[in-house]
Structures are given as structure tokens and as C-alpha cells.
Amino acid sequence: MAALRERNFRLYLFGQAVSNIGNWMQIVALGWFILQINNGSTIALGLLGLAQSLPVFALSLVGGMLADRFPRFKLLIVTQGIAMVLALVLALLSAQGKPPLWSLLLVAIMAASVTAIDNPARQTFISDLVSKDVLLNAVALNASIYNAAAVIGPTLAGLLLLSVGAAGCFLLNAVSFLAVLLALIVIGRSKSRDSTRSFNEKLVSRDLSTPVSTSSGKGLQRNSPILSSLRTLGRQGVAIIAVLGIAAVSSLLGRPYLLLMPAFAHAIFHVGPAELGLMVTSSGSGSLIGSLLLVSLQSSRWLDWLLLICGCGFGLVLVSFALLHAFIGALPVLVMCGAGATMTMTIANTMLQTYAPAEMRGRVMSLYTLIAAGLTPFGVLLISGLGTVIGLRAATLCAGVSVIIAVIIGVQCIKHQRALFKKQ
Numbered sequence: 001m002a003a004l005r006e007r008n009f010r011l012y013l014f015g016q017a018v019s020n021i022g023n024w025m026q027i028v029a030l031g032w033f034i035l036q037i038n039n040g041s042t043i044a045l046g047l048l049g050l051a052q053s054l055p056v057f058a059l060s061l062v063g064g065m066l067a068d069r070f071p072r073f074k075l076l077i078v079t080q081g082i083a084m085v086l087a088l089v090l091a092l093l094s095a096q097g098k099p100p101l102w103s104l105l106l107v108a109i110m111a112a113s114v115t116a117i118d119n120p121a122r123q124t125f126i127s128d129l130v131s132k133d134v135l136l137n138a139v140a141l142n143a144s145i146y147n148a149a150a151v152i153g154p155t156l157a158g159l160l161l162l163s164v165g166a167a168g169c170f171l172l173n174a175v176s177f178l179a180v181l182l183a184l185i186v187i188g189r190s191k192s193r194d195s196t197r198s199f200n201e202k203l204v205s206r207d208l209s210t211p212v213s214t215s216s217g218k219g220l221q222r223n224s225p226i227l228s229s230l231r232t233l234g235r236q237g238v239a240i241i242a243v244l245g246i247a248a249v250s251s252l253l254g255r256p257y258l259l260l261m262p263a264f265a266h267a268i269f270h271v272g273p274a275e276l277g278l279m280v281t282s283s284g285s286g287s288l289i290g291s292l293l294l295v296s297l298q299s300s301r302w303l304d305w306l307l308l309i310c311g312c313g314f315g316l317v318l319v320s321f322a323l324l325h326a327f328i329g330a331l332p333v334l335v336m337c338g339a340g341a342t343m344t345m346t347i348a349n350t351m352l353q354t355y356a357p358a359e360m361r362g363r364v365m366s367l368y369t370l371i372a373a374g375l376t377p378f379g380v381l382l383i384s385g386l387g388t389v390i391g392l393r394a395a396t397l398c399a400g401v402s403v404i405i406a407v408i409i410g411v412q413c414i415k416h417q418r419a420l421f422k423k424q
Contacts, residue, residue, distance in 0.1 A: 003138035008187045009129040015183030016122075017145045019080070022176025024153020025160070026087060029169035030108065032161060037098045044101055051105045055112040056373045063117035064366020068359055072121045072128060077184050079118035084177035086111045091170035119373075120366040127353045127361065129187075136303065136350045140294030143346045147288040240355050240364060242413040246311060247348040248371045249406035253399040254314055255341055256379035257321065258283060261334075263384070263392055269327040282331045286338025293339070294346055303354070304414050307347045311407030314340030318400030322393045344407075345372060 003009050031045060038044040066075060090107055093099040130138045160169050257264075261283070265276040297306075317336040324330050349368060356364040379399075387395040 002134040003130050003141055006130050006134075006138075009126070009138060011183040011187055012125070012129060012180075013141060013145060015180030016142065017149065018176050018179035020146055020149035021153045021156065022087075022173035024149050025157040025169045025176075026090070026173040028154045028157035029161060029166045030090065030104070032157075033094055033166035034101065034104060038101060047101070047105055048108055051108040052112045053374070053377065055109060055116045056370065059113055059116035060119065060366045060370040060374070061363070062366075063369070064120040064363040066117060067121040067124055067362025067366070069362075072125045072362070073184060073187070075121045076118065076125060077181060079114050079121070080177055080180055080184070083111060083114050083118070084174050084181070086114065087170050087174035087177065091167045091174065094165070094167040094170060116369070119369045120362045123349065123365045123369070124353065124361040127358075132354055135353060136297055136347070137295060139350045139353070140291050140297070140346055143291040143342060143349075144288065144295055147284070147291050147342065151284060151288070236355050236357075238417050239414045240352060242410040242417075243307075243348050243351045243355070244367055244371060246307065246407050246410040247345060247368060248375060249403055250311065250314065250341065250344050250348075251371050251375040252379040253383070254318060254344075254379075254403045255376045256383050256399070257318060257337060257396065259376070259380045260383065260392070260396070263387075264321075264330070267392060268324075269330060271327050275327060278331060279334055282334040283338035286335035286340075287342040288338075289335065290339030290342035291346060294343055303347055303351050304411050307344065307351065308407060308411040310340060310343040310347060311411075312404050314344050315400045315402075315404035315407065318403065319397050322396035322400060 004013075031048060034044050034048055035041070086107055090104070093103055093107065126138050126142060127135055157169055160172070164172075258280075261279050262276060265271050265279060269275070314337070317333055317340055321330065321333045321337060324333060349365075352364050352368055353361060383395045383399055384392075386398070390398075
């Protein structure tokens with residue numbers, strides 16, 4: 001765990017651990033509270049899901065540009081502070097007993113908007129705190145904290161809903177933000193390795209409306225802030241696009257198995273809700289195991305080979321899952337699915353932060369956030385729709401094969417660009 005030698009990263013990780021547990025408590029409590037006050041209406045839950053998803057598409061790219069334009073340290077303090085206030089608002093609303101649904105949805109939209117803006121800054125701030133040599137270790141540790149919080153937070157919420165109610169859960173989430181805010185204050189802007197001041201000066205020193213120089217000396221007009229930025233990176237831009245492509249296919253076709261597990265439980269394995277819970281737990285356990293395996297790696301070298309192995313492995317276990325007939329055999333395969341999905345996305349995250357220059361890292365990671373968080377629901381629609389035509393097994397098998405093909409092509413593009421670079 002080489003990244004833990006960095007004091008500032010330890011502080012940030014501790015703050016994230018506490019805050020993520022609080023966030024998961026709020027997610028579970030809000031869904032339960034809305035279901036209760038609306039007489040078990042699944043439509044109300046659907047509206048909540050929509051309220052939490054739409055801001056990801058609308059504001060993720062904006063968040064990336066803000067992360068590159070302003071000091072990430074200050075941006076995180078602002079976003080985390082606003083999120084804390086919104087949690088307090090939820091606590092006050094729920095304390096009324098039965099607030100109108102629109103008020104809860106409005107707060108949910110605002111909270112999701114803050115998260116969409118906050119995510120690129122949170123992801124790139126990790127690379128500000130550690131060296132590139134231990135970046136994979138740091139990103140994997142952060143993923144481990146998130147996956148552990150996804151287990152601890154809902155468990156605590158289930159217990160606390162019985163004792164302190166939804167209002168108590170929201171209030172505890174608000175308090176949990178103090179941990180990350182205090183960590184950020186202690187860290188201080190001057191402590192980050194990738195000084196926000198240095199790349200802010202680079203941004204201020206050039207007019208963003210003027211052509212940006214490429215390595216060949218030609219200029220490109222900034223008609224699109226993100227696409228133009230990727231074009232200016234030349235070979236590095238090709239590698240970034242290849243990694244984003246792998247992440248996109250993994251999110252669109254690989255990760256939907258998580259949301260399709262109820263269909264597998266009912267139609268394929270013919271089991272009930274208790275067994276479905278075991279399936280979900282198996283996948284979640286695999287995610288935690290996968291992130292811990294990456295934590296054990298002491299170096300960020302050979303990331304392309306790691307991506308090839310983990311990505312193809314993820315596709316293969318998806319194919320295996322599609323071919324299974326026995327429920328008991330599905331549990332270990334789902335553990336491997338969870339590990340493969342998490343390791344593939346974590347390695348892709350690390351490679352993007354490694355390839356992207358500091359002054360563009362926020363925009364690149366905003367694309368990753370949009371892909372990782374936004375494509376999976378569309379993948380569920382695609383695979384379930386295809387499943388009605390060729391069957392759920394066959395659709396999932398096709399998805400697994402597609403992931404393997406995308407990973408092989410993407411990694412070959414990265415290796416080809418590296419070979420060209422060495423020749424010159």
C-alpha cells in the first residue's frame with residue numbers, strides 16, 4: 001500500500017471513507033422514505049432514479065472543465081459544503097412527516113448535480129496527492145473504500161431507519177461531510193504534488209478562444225472544448241480515446257448484468273428474493289476483492305497488460321455466467337464478474353489519469369465519469385431488448401464477447417501508438 005505513505009492521501013482517503021458511508025446511508029434512506037410516503041409507488045421510485053441520473057449527463061462535462069479551470073482543492077470544499085447543506089435540507093423535510101414528493105425530487109436533482117460537478121475533481125485530486133508510480137495503488141484504495149462503503153452504508157441505514165428514521169440518516173450524512181471537509185482543510189492547496197497554482201497559471205496565460213499548438217506546430221481552433229483538447233494531445237489522445245472506448249463498452253455491455261440479475265434469478269435460475277440477495281452480495285464481494293487485489297500491486301507499470309488480462313477476463317466470466325444453468329454455480333462466477341468489472345474500470349481510470357496532462361485531467365475524467373455512470377442504464381435497455389428476441393442468455397453472451405473484442409482492439413491501439421513513439 002505504497003500510496004498510504006503519503007500523509008495527504010491518507011487524510012483524503014479517511015475523509016472519503018466516512019463521507020461515502022454517509023452517502024450510501026442517504027441513498028437507501030431516501031428511496032425507502034419516498035416509497036413509504038407515496039404508498040409503495042414504484043413510479044415515485046422511478047422519478048427518483050430519473051432525478052439522480054439526468055444531472056450526470058447534463059453536468060459531468062461541465063464538472064471536468066471546472067476541475068481544470070479552478071483549483072480542485074477549493075472546488076471540492078465548495079461542492080462538499082453544498083452537499084452537506086442539501087443533506088440537512090433533506091433531514092428538515094423528512095422531519096415534517098410527509099413532505100410533497102416534488103420537494104424531495106428537487107433536492108435529489110440538486111444533490112445529483114453537485115455530485116456530477118464534484119466527481120471529476122474528486123477523481124483527479126488523487127493524482128494531485130500521489131506520484132504516478134503509485135497512482136494505481138491510490139485509485140484502487142479509493143475504489144476499495146467506495147466498495148466497502150457500499151456494503152457498510154446500506155447496512156447501517158437498514159438498522160438506523162428502524163431507530164432514528166430517515167431524518168436521522170440524512171442528518172448523519174450531513175455530519176459525515178465534516179470528515180472530508182476537515183481533511184481538505186488540513187491538506188491545504190500547497191501540499192498537493194500537482195500544484196493547482198501551476199496549471200492555473202498555464203490556463204490564464206493563454207486565451208482559450210485562440211488556437212492551441214500541437215506537437216507538430218499546427219493550430220486547432222477550440223470549437224469543442226473537450227474534443228479539441230483531445231486532438232491537441234496527438235498520440236496521447238489516441239491512447240486516451242482507446243481507454244475511453246474500452247470503458248464505454250464495459251459500461252454499456254458489461255456492467256448491465258448487475259441490473260439484470262432479477263431477470264436471471266426469476267427466468268433462468270428459477271429462484272426467489274433470498275437467492276437474488278445472495279447473487280447481489282456475491283457480485284459486491286467480488287468488487288471489493290478486485291479493488292483489494294489492485295491495492296496489493298506496488299507499481300503502476302504494465303497497465304496495458306493488466307487492462308488486457310482483466311478486461312478479457314471480465315468478458316469471459318460474463319460468457320460463463322450466460323451459459324450457467326445451476327444457481328449454485330452462479331455465485332462464484334458473479335464474484336469473478338464483480339472483480340473483473342471493478343478491476344477493468346479501475347485500471348482504465350488510472351491509465352486516463354496517467355496519460356492526461358494536469359491541465360486537461362479534469363475534462364478527460366469528466367468523460368470517464370459520464371461513461372462509467374451514464375451508459376449502463378442504456379445497456380440494460382439494449383440487452384433486455386435483445387433478450388426478448390434471442391433470449392437473455394444469448395444477449396448476455398454477445399455482450400461478454402463484445403467486451404473481449406473491445407478490450408483487445410483498444411489495448412492494441414495503445415501498444416501501436418507506444419511502438420510508433422519509440423521509433424521516433
